[in-house]
Ligand code: SF4
């Protein structure tokens with residue numbers, strides 16, 4: 001596996017996009033607070049989302065052999081999914097940074113930018129999936145590619161946002177904080193369910209080999225069963241953390257629980273993405 | 282000029298790799314960068330009959346470069362338009378002024394033709410030795426083969442002479458990119 005740049009790029013972008021969707025979902029409830037307080041609790045997540053998308057951008061540049069030609073990559077929108085993805089990713093990053101910047105200038109969050117970011121971002125994940133789905137690499141041309149990418153967004157996004165929001169919110173509005181953790185828990189469960197559907201489809205479709213000297217995905221992944229098993233174990237532990245937090249928060253559970261869950265889930269999603277890129281190596 | 286293509290006499294090929302070396306030499310390619318490659322395909326095993334162990338192995342070699350395909354998936358996926366199929370003879374080339382070195386074409390070619398050059402940070406591949414051809418010479422691989430197993434020319438002429446086979450054992454399905462390739466299959470490759 002030598003696609004570390006792409007691994008970091010896809011994880012950061014999907015986490016940022018999932019996070020944007022979550023902020024939009026939480027926005028309405030947060031508008032119960034007065035605008036200044038609302039800005040105060042949302043500013044950290046906004047900055048982190050913008051930061052993640054910039055880290056993703058930087059990582060994607062390290063994948064290129066001739067980054068000075070980067071602007072050429074949107075010249076073939078007519079047939080290349082990679083061109084389309086690069087354009088849409090650029091739009092998402094612009095909106096994410098714009099939303100964070102504007103919030104600091106106006107001291108309030110612009111919900112329309114948030115909504116635009118969520119819509120562009122969700123389409124961007126589709127484009128990312130299409131890049132791999134349309135190659136000839138055995139295993140990538142499966143629905144699993146899309147479900148894995150959307151799943152990552154819906155697992156990492158919610159956990160990222162609660163671990164950034166809740167510490168600030170807890171002091172101001174305990175009840176709201178509790179509700180957010182619960183929401184995040186359910187959405188992350190949904191993200192895992194999406195991934196499991198993809199894994200099931202992957203398992204029942206016979207993989208094709210369409211490249212000379214190409215390796216059948218089942219052979220490529222031989223030897224990675226343990227990695228996959230460990231990944232699922234870690235993922236379940238992470239989700240369990242959040243689930244526990246969502247029912248027991250008022251019992252003075254330290255908020256580090258959420259950070260722990262986030263770290264564990266990032267690791268699990270990273271392992272899953274590692275195995276994904278093994279197929280193409 | 283008409284679409285150019287290669288003819289491979291799979292039945293004659295001994296797997297000596299003179300074509301690979303001639304190509305590497307002409308293009309001054311580093312270790313690991315091979316515009317033409319020879320793939321070995323082996324099947325079968327030793328079988329025991331009475332007191333003898335009998336060899337029952339079928340092997341053949343396939344020499345492949347770029348097939349300058351009719352539907353080049355490499356061109357379709359390339360984000361920059363660097364990979365292109367030129368009008369006059371259908372040769373597929375990489376424009377290094379445009380290439381960003383994303384390597385996406387590697388995942389889109391069925392035949393392993395795009396070969397990444399780490400030093401240049403660009404994709405490189407078989408250009409049909411268009412410089413040699415326009416000087417009236419043979420492409421390096423064609424000229425080097427001791428078995429005369431590689432020919433080139435307008436694909437229609439090659440097809441009229443040798444038929445339409447471009448699917449043999451071990452090669453990806455030709456319907457994916459419609460390669461400009463004609464093969465006389467080895468008896469074990471049919
Ligand atoms: S053989 Fe591969 S690189 Fe050559 S034209 Fe066909 S798809 Fe493109």
Ligand code: SF4
Nearest residue numbers: 359380381383384386
């Ligand atoms: S490496 Fe170059 S030729 Fe290949 S897809 Fe990327 S930009 Fe196109």
Ligand code: SF4
Nearest residue numbers: 294295297298300426
């Ligand atoms: S030079 Fe001729 S015989 Fe030798 S490997 Fe190439 S095609 Fe086969």
